[in-house]
Amino acid sequence: MENNNNKILEKVSSERRDFLKLVLAGGAAFAAPMMTSFSIDGLWAQTSSSTSSSSSSSSSSSSSSSSTYSSYCSAIKFEYDGPQGFEAHFSDPNRAARMNGEVTLTISAPSNDNGKGKDDDEKNVNAAQTTRLATVLTISRNAIVSDAYIAVDGIRVVTLLSGKGTIYPSTSLNYICDFTQLLEALAADRATVDLGRVGHVLEVRVEGRDQSSSGTRGSSWARSCRPCPSSSRGRSRRSSRCS
Amino acid sequence: MNYPKRIEELEINPADDGFIIYQPDRDRVHYLNHTAVVILELCTGLNSPAEIANMVQEVFKLNHLPQEEVEDMLAMMKGEGLVVNS
Numbered sequence: 001m002e003n004n005n006n007k008i009l010e011k012v013s014s015e016r017r018d019f020l021k022l023v024l025a026g027g028a029a030f031a032a033p034m035m036t037s038f039s040i041d042g043l044w045a046q047t048s049s050s051t052s053s054s055s056s057s058s059s060s061s062s063s064s065s066s067s068t069y070s071s072y073c074s075a076i077k078f079e080y081d082g083p084q085g086f087e088a089h090f091s092d093p094n095r096a097a098r099m100n101g102e103v104t105l106t107i108s109a110p111s112n113d114n115g116k117g118k119d120d121d122e123k124n125v126n127a128a129q130t131t132r133l134a135t136v137l138t139i140s141r142n143a144i145v146s147d148a149y150i151a152v153d154g155i156r157v158v159t160l161l162s163g164k165g166t167i168y169p170s171t172s173l174n175y176i177c178d179f180t181q182l183l184e185a186l187a188a189d190r191a192t193v194d195l196g197r198v199g200h201v202l203e204v205r206v207e208g209r210d211q212s213s214s215g216t217r218g219s220s221w222a223r224s225c226r227p228c229p230s231s232s233r234g235r236s237r238r239s240s241r242c243s
Numbered sequence: 244m245n246y247p248k249r250i251e252e253l254e255i256n257p258a259d260d261g262f263i264i265y266q267p268d269r270d271r272v273h274y275l276n277h278t279a280v281v282i283l284e285l286c287t288g289l290n291s292p293a294e295i296a297n298m299v300q301e302v303f304k305l306n307h308l309p310q311e312e313v314e315d316m317l318a319m320m321k322g323e324g325l326v327v328n329s
Contacts, residue, residue, distance in 0.1 A: 020284045031304035033279040033316040
């Protein structure tokens with residue numbers, strides 16, 4: 001690729017050559033060109049891609065004072081019997097331009113009515129296949145975040161906001177096997193939200209609360225997120241609830 | 244012929260998986276992946292879209308000519324005011 005790069009570099013001005021060299025030196029594999037544009041005071045993250053393929057994610061509206069990004073990520077097999085909604089609030093105390101925000105996780109499963117007349121096992125398998133994790137990331141006005149992740153033990157496992165302005169599907173739950181593991185990590189206070197800002201990454205310790213209750217703001221995930229213990233995973237699918 | 248040219252005063256900042264461009268005069272922020280940035284940098288006003296597509300093919304050693312992708316991206320960049328026709 002070196003010769004090809006040199007030919008390309010000759011096509012740009014000397015002022016831009018070093019920058020392009022830097023871009024090409026990374027050896028990044030080809031990906032369809034993609035550009036996401038949004039207003040600095042934006043209400044929406046608008047994704048533009050030259051390819052027709054897209055994720056199943058979507059952007060959502062926000063209040064007039066913040067930017068909101070949201071999407072869904074489908075769980076593959078998921079056994080969980082805890083609260084179905086959480087909020088995590090954060091702020092950046094180290095910045096002159098203060099940034100506040102929140103991450104909301106909503107776990108949704110199909111209603112039991114969907115499986116009327118079916119065998120219990122089949123119903124539970126269907127539920128496991130269609131359980132979804134919806135995440136909304138809201139940041140304060142004028143706060144610019146290039147990307148955002150949930151990180152567990154310092155390893156980014158879920159992308160809340162990427163170049164596409166969306167959450168990756170569940171297949172990109174890198175280094176983690178399933179949502180149960182993710183919830184266990186959140187419950188154990190091992191998770192942070194990493195917010196990429198120009199020049200640095202802000203690591204935010206997630207402190208959330210159960211949306212379904214009027215719990216104290218700032219209570220920990222450990223109090224609101226109670227995944228089934230690992231030992232329950234091998235049990236019959238006749239019941240997906242923890243004992 | 245159309246020879247796209249990137250506007251001069253763009254501030255391009257590396258991000259985690261791409262690059263961020265601020266356009267304070269338009270109140271816009273753009274996130275571009277590597278391929279899009281390469282396309283943008285090749286908009287010198289001297290290269291046609293077809294030539295840019297050829298260069299992208301060369302640099303990434305592609306089997307196909309990414310003409311459609313390049314042209315679509317150029318249209319988006321023009322729409323956002325990142326490039327102009329020279």
